Amino acid sequence: MLPIKGPSTRFIGYLIPMIFFCLLPLWVKEAYYLHIFIEIGIYSIAALGIRLVLTSGQWNFGQAGFMAIGGYTSSLLVLDLGWPPLWATLPVASLFATLVGLAVGYPALSTKGIYFAMITLCLGLVVRQGIITFPGFTGGLIGLYGVPAPTPIPFMGALGNWVVSKVPAYYTILGLLALTLVVMHRIDRSRLGIVLRSISENETLAKSAGINVVKYKLIAFVIASFFGGLAGAFSVHYHMLCHPDSFSLWDSIFMVLYVVFGGVGSIFGAVLGTAVLISATELLRFTGAFRMVIYASIMIVTILFLPKGLISLPQAVREGIAKLRGR
């Protein structure tokens, strides 16, 4: 039984962190740390898509595939058709990913939950394999060369240049993340949100109450694909690289992990989980293979002792103290 929480965070709860993050580059100037934030931003957006699908009770193990679709579409539009990178291509790439989500989701969602999860897993594999199979078009296993960074932001001088500074990427992803958070928050509070939750709570009852379960699952899935494509498109222009290994099955699985680790069903949890695990991966990178072990240990401890995810830590602590007191 998934402990999907209803919307409970007030909007003000988002405002303060937002201000903090807007001002962050004033203190943190090192490119490496900004890079970590940017990576967190990218994967949070994709993870939030996964989380949305999760509120309807479905598991999406193919989000990296949608990121790849977004990334490759954007790269190809720029490299082959000469479109200005990112600003023009981002919406189109995201929309294309959305269409794929629609096309695949519609037949896939008519199947039972566990099969849908497997279909999404295979979908990620199909996308990657498709990239490898047509190297003339996609650069295959070598990837696409020379994916350009977006054009520099005029009024920011050197800081506005994507190649030289991480700042424009940071603010762009912050903006995109903010947008994603607003959308997710609003959905949760809307009729769509409550319908999705009811589907995950009790699908049969939802059907009997007149809810077209497949349609709503599809809506969630399509929205998730949109944000997956969005994250992927941003990612390729930020990294200036478009390569199939950036969008592997393990990325998909890890993103699901981020959501669950942080706290299933909670928007904040999804971002928190992503932040913690990506930071851990990055910061522990210097320890080589050690980081895999530490990473795994963190996960194992959380799974065993905090099954509701990181976000339930305060509650678990409170309960633990209460238990000790009660003795």
Place this chain on the structure above:
Amino acid sequence: MEFSLLMQVMVNTAMLTGVYVLIAVGLNLIFGILKIIQFAHGQLYMMGAFMVYILVTGLGLNFYLALPVAALIVGLASLVIERFFYRPLKGDVLPSLLMGVALLVGLEGSFQLIFGAQEKYIENPLPKVVKLFGVSVPEARLLILVVAIASTIAVYLFLRRTKMGQAMRALTQDPEAASLQGINVNQIRAIGFAIASALAGVAGGLMLPIAYVTPFIGSPMVIKAFLIVILGGMGSLPGAVLGAFILAAADSFGFTFWGPVAALIGYLLVIVMLILRPRGLFGASY
């Protein structure tokens, strides 16, 4: 196409089928009895290969002796995994899935720490080539197939003829009824898990002479195993065998003759299969 190439590919298919069967049967067994998706199953394959490596190069043990010893070690290790990492989750599908991923990462990392990332080889104890039906078959590859066939038959007989095997089948059908009948559910689950893991370990050991071992050989294997289980149907032994064969054939023929597009079509077919006949070729419907 050249006859000898075709024969070579067929030999390869047979060998791969053997490997895949050993792994898929185990995964299927775990899924049937414990109802969990053991994502770290591939790591037991990796561990088996490492154990054989250590036993042969470190202790100078004979390869044929090292195999069962390695299987035993892997089986025991898997008991620890089941008891301390999976059992506390009480069969919850989702946490088990995540635990599997965590274990996968953890085991890969641990082995990398201990052994490093370099490929490790052993000398092929069966370097000879045997002539079967006019085709040259390396003995090492033949061994894999032989062991796979023997193991599958053994598992089949075990499940059908022994009390414990029947208890396992009862668990697959109806866990609640089984426990009410006095079957020690935890014990049966642990043993099933160990057997499945040992099979995977044996597969790893058998592959060592003709390939190599690194900490990373487990991950791709588990994905293949899942595709097989999906294709063949979860919880079905003949399904696992057939699925293994199909995948092995696809991998060998497809790769040799058609390149990456074979895999693409393969994955697409799996998706179509999941939509149209999700229970696989032989699986029972949910």
Place this chain on the structure above:
Amino acid sequence: MVLMKVEGVTKYFGGLPALSEVDFEVHQGEILGLIGPNGAGKTTLYNVVSGLYQPTKGRIVYKGQDITRLPSHEVARRGIVRTFQMAELFKGMTVFENTMVAHHLHSREGIWGGLFNTATARRDRAEIEQSVMEILEFMQLASVKDELAKNLPHGYQRALGVAIGLAARPELLLLDEPVTGMNPTEATTFMDILRRVRDERRITLMLVEHNMRTVVGICDRILVLSFGKKIAEGLPREITKNKNVIEAYLGVKEIAA
């Protein structure tokens, strides 16, 4: 006026007939009882009517339209809503939310409206809230509206099951053992509520129940199933004297003096 006609409905599971050639009509404004020994096929019949199962043979006509092949959410939209035996609820949601979900059918808030919190969406939501509160008050659940469904005592859970049914604005409500297990006082109160559902809200009811006294007390007509077949249909006083019915329930051929 005939609201629904069930014609020759047969349902096989594997080789076993759960329902055989079941024929009956539901008249608008009545309370129709559906009784029969365990395993007679009552819940199966509900499942077929509500679209959860497809019948092997036969059809269901509702207000002149053939609804046999429709999926359950479509059937609910047309006006036939069912409740479940074990009071199926959205356990992790509050009483209020449970009821509100079912109301969604009739909400005009679209996806974009929800996203941008338009004035129309807000007005729509206010209307729904009012409507939901009205239903909760009717079912005497208003006091617990913010409780999680899983924390409710049994009787309240049953009431919530009915509230969810009502929120879907049915014309025909199929109730599955709403009072089984309740003590006589609770059951009587519940039955009064059901009468009010029919009288005040103009909803036709079908009622599966085991307690004969309850059924006879409230139903206008009764339908009896046994082993998937209809063995009697008529007024309560006829049914209680019907030999086939008594035999099906008691297994005796003679009426005890």
